[in-house]
Amino acid sequence: MNIILLFSLVFYSFCTYSSESVEPIRALTIKVLLNDKSPSNTSISIIGKKDLITHLPKNENSQKKIGTTLTVNLDNDKLYINGKKFAGNALQVKPTEGYLSFENREYHGSFIILKEKNALLLINVLNLEEYVSVVLRTESWPGWPLEANKVLAICIRTYAVDKILEAKQKKLSYHIKTTTEHQTYKGVLNNKHTDTLLLAVKETAGLIITYNNKPILAMHDSCCAGIIPASVEHIDFKKAPYLARKEICNHCKISKFYTWQVTMPKDDLIQLLQQNIPKLKNISSIVVTKTDKAGIPQKIEIYDKKEKYVIDGKAFYFLNKRIRSYYYEIKKNANNIVLSGRGVGHHLGLCQWGARQMVDLGWDCKSIIQFYYPGTSFMKLKAK
Numbered sequence: 258m259n260i261i262l263l264f265s266l267v268f269y270s271f272c273t274y275s276s277e278s279v280e281p282i283r284a285l286t287i288k289v290l291l292n293d294k295s296p297s298n299t300s301i302s303i304i305g306k307k308d309l310i311t312h313l314p315k316n317e318n319s320q321k322k323i324g325t326t327l328t329v330n331l332d333n334d335k336l337y338i339n340g341k342k343f344a345g346n347a348l349q350v351k352p353t354e355g356y357l358s359f360e361n362r363e364y365h366g367s368f369i370i371l372k373e374k375n376a377l378l379l380i381n382v383l384n385l386e387e388y389v390s391v392v393l394r395t396e397s398w399p400g401w402p403l404e405a406n407k408v409l410a411i412c413i414r415t416y417a418v419d420k421i422l423e424a425k426q427k428k429l430s431y432h433i434k435t436t437t438e439h440q441t442y443k444g445v446l447n448n449k450h451t452d453t454l455l456l457a458v459k460e461t462a463g464l465i466i467t468y469n470n471k472p473i474l475a476m477h478d479s480c481c482a483g484i485i486p487a488s489v490e491h492i493d494f495k496k497a498p499y500l501a502r503k504e505i506c507n508h509c510k511i512s513k514f515y516t517w518q519v520t521m522p523k524d525d526l527i528q529l530l531q532q533n534i535p536k537l538k539n540i541s542s543i544v545v546t547k548t549d550k551a552g553i554p555q556k557i558e559i560y561d562k563k564e565k566y567v568i569d570g571k572a573f574y575f576l577n578k579r580i581r582s583y584y585y586e587i588k589k590n591a592n593n594i595v596l597s598g599r600g601v602g603h604h605l606g607l608c609q610w611g612a613r614q615m616v617d618l619g620w621d622c623k624s625i626i627q628f629y630y631p632g633t634s635f636m637k638l639k640a641k
């Protein structure tokens with residue numbers, strides 16, 4: 258789908274920033290899925306500070322004021338709202354004051370409760386810029402300079418817009434999930450340094466990174482540890498040429514994640530590996546037998562006496578959160594497995610610690626972005 262169909266895009270001028278163009282952006286909304294799509298989700302309770310207002314999602318005239326609690330149950334394919342049978346498949350709810358609360362967490366905007374394939378989905382509908390500021394609060398570090406937060410705000414917004422377009426294409430009822438699979442989103446947060454974060458969002462309002470006039474897949478992680486993305490194999494760089502950076506990032510050495518080490522009792526690793534290799538009883542040896550040009554493990558051979566098992570390097574990374582990145586070496590001693598790695602996550606796109614250091618070296622947010630996503634431009638979103 259062409260982005261122009263959804264937004265009227267205004268080419269961003271590098272030198273000017275007009276505040277008038279910020280207002281229309283406020284109309285852009287994002288739909289965040291708050292619960293997972295499991296069939297066990299058959300009951301949802303929402304609490305407001307004061308009375309709640311419900312209406313049909315596409316009909317604001319159907320408004321009804323209810324008390325401070327809304328409980329929706331799905332029973333035998335029928336919806337029940339606060340105990341009463343409801344004929345529709347979806348209901349929207351907004352607060353008369355304050356925020357809506359779900360499972361002890363408060364959220365901006367409104368909720369849509371939707372019956373989809375025998376499950377109830379809870380979707381948070383909020384302003385895109387508000388969403389960016391919430392994600393920024395979880396993904397940024399307190400006290401980081403404004404310019405570094407502007408870099409991250411632009412990346413978060415771009416990632417979100419890419420997901421909005423993808424969801425529209427796939428005809429999903431929501432745009433984005435709340436977990437690290439997409440971007441971490443935890444609703445209303447009160448933490449320190451909020452002023453800098455809000456200013457970073459305001460000063461970059463509506464700004465996204467584009468390649469060939471489309472939003473990029475703005476992958477980002479906290480530390481790349483100098484791994485060169487262009488050397489990473491099994492990535493379809495044809496689809497995302499801007500992720501194939503050839504220049505090394507030397508800027509994230511200050512990060513505590515630049516190198517990491519995890520010592521795991523052998524039995525713990527056996528237990529983890531059994532998810533992929535149920536027959537594994539012991540580890541006589543474990544060796545990385547193939548890496549890509551970037552040094553990222555591709556193939557790991559595990560011997561249980563004479564029996565050989567093979568596991569893919571990426572699958573090994575996903576075994577446990579303590580394995581921080583795709584880049585690691587494995588050593589075995591008598592009872593332990595020692596993993597020594599570099600960086601965090603996938604090593605692609607923006608390196609947050611690198612960006613932070615580049616700000617100190619005098620780079621501005623746009624040049625930093627174009628270093629990490631070579632060949633990209635900027636556009637400004639404007640609602641229709």
Ligand SMILES: [Zn+2]
Nearest residue numbers: 506509608611
């Ligand atoms: Zn880096």
